Amino acid sequence: MLRFAERTRGVKRSAIRELLKYTEQPDVISFAGGLPDPATFPVEFLAKVAAEEILHNSMKSLQYTTTEGKRPLREALSRWLAEEGIAATMEEIVITNGSQQGLDLLGRVFLDPGDAVFVSLPTYLGALQAFRPYHPTLVGIPLEEDGMDLEFLRRAIREARRVGYTPKLIYVIPDFQNPTGTTWSEEKRRELLRIAGEEDLLIVEDIPYRWLRYRGDPIPTVAALDKEKRVIVLLTFSKILAAGLRVGALVGPQEVVNAVVTMKQGADLCGPSLTQRLVVRFLSDYDVRGHIARLCQHYKVKLEAMLAALARHMPEEAKWTRPEGGLFVWAELPQAVDTTKMLERALARKVAYVPGQPFFADGSGQNTMRLSFALASADEIEKGIQRLGHVVKEELAALSPAQRR
Numbered sequence: 001m002l003r004f005a006e007r008t009r010g011v012k013r014s015a016i017r018e019l020l021k022y023t024e025q026p027d028v029i030s031f032a033g034g035l036p037d038p039a040t041f042p043v044e045f046l047a048k049v050a051a052e053e054i055l056h057n058s059m060k061s062l063q064y065t066t067t068e069g070k071r072p073l074r075e076a077l078s079r080w081l082a083e084e085g086i087a088a089t090m091e092e093i094v095i096t097n098g099s100q101q102g103l104d105l106l107g108r109v110f111l112d113p114g115d116a117v118f119v120s121l122p123t124y125l126g127a128l129q130a131f132r133p134y135h136p137t138l139v140g141i142p143l144e145e146d147g148m149d150l151e152f153l154r155r156a157i158r159e160a161r162r163v164g165y166t167p168k169l170i171y172v173i174p175d176f177q178n179p180t181g182t183t184w185s186e187e188k189r190r191e192l193l194r195i196a197g198e199e200d201l202l203i204v205e206d207i208p209y210r211w212l213r214y215r216g217d218p219i220p221t222v223a224a225l226d227k228e229k230r231v232i233v234l235l236t237f238s239k240i241l242a243a244g245l246r247v248g249a250l251v252g253p254q255e256v257v258n259a260v261v262t263m264k265q266g267a268d269l270c271g272p273s274l275t276q277r278l279v280v281r282f283l284s285d286y287d288v289r290g291h292i293a294r295l296c297q298h299y300k301v302k303l304e305a306m307l308a309a310l311a312r313h314m315p316e317e318a319k320w321t322r323p324e325g326g327l328f329v330w331a332e333l334p335q336a337v338d339t340t341k342m343l344e345r346a347l348a349r350k351v352a353y354v355p356g357q358p359f360f361a362d363g364s365g366q367n368t369m370r371l372s373f374a375l376a377s378a379d380e381i382e383k384g385i386q387r388l389g390h391v392v393k394e395e396l397a398a399l400s401p402a403q404r405r
């Protein structure tokens, strides 16, 4: 008899994962993945510097490193963040195994049962998975076109306090959010800081897609607008260099970084030295700006193909976001449609997406779906959305006229 801990018993495996296995069949056009396009990885450069690092710098690339992460990497990140208007010294940065580890470590450092974490509806599923083992109450806040409904947030924080929870963190992805592609306005970013200040809460600002902007002007990060050191930033090289390197960083007040480093010692002693060295070399020897410009051009074509195909093939009852960057478009169908059930019909038509429900902390959103345009070619996107349009139309045809609205 296995006696799993409470936290293990509480964690559910997603039924969707099972269905998504079928998306790997070669004739299925999949919008389901959350992955960046491997065609964007600078393979030759990485191969060359990996060989150099292993052959000529093995003390630094093959030995353990410090728990905080390699000094030249933290120095380079400090400069990189300064360009974003974020002032962070090397001591305020810890290198993590992707930003996913940052989420887990924040859970360990901050969350006790009975604490409240405020997240948008929907939010990044991996954040919910990272926080849940620590048994916080995850409070969902509706997401509007320009960011969270902040009046709702204000009331929810007070209500959480009133019923005896301890509000701790507000988790946000202000640039091209996963899963909706939504970007917060500057006004909402400033208002979020005001609320966090009034309520004495920390903000976790997750920015994996920050550099993938295809249209419009960048909006300052919440961290850049912050004057009170209330923001913990999570960043990653997964989307702008290569996801398998597993290099990200957590940036925040020194006391937070110290606590995170202590927890990280217990988790893994240190991150991989080799891949941290590869990122150091990427930042020092590669044309990073040129690389990001090429990435943006690459994904822009795909995003435009998807938006055009949706306009052509979706019935008028469907609504979707029009992101200015990132990797995802989010679609909403009438309330009566269950996109988890619909997935089987879609797979039979050889097209796949991710049903939206798991991204909702409150279990709502059964009529939503996430569409990634990262992996398919523009032609496949057109064909795949055409197939999906058929599936949705069939689904709607089975509903009564009242349900179709």
Ligand code: PMP
Binding pocket: 034, 097, 098, 099, 100, 101, 124, 126, 173, 178, 206, 208, 235, 236, 237, 238, 243, 247, 248
């Ligand atoms: N945060 C968000 C919002 C994400 O979309 C992802 C990856 N899909 C992550 C964090 C984790 O990415 P990684 O661990 O590769 O940095």
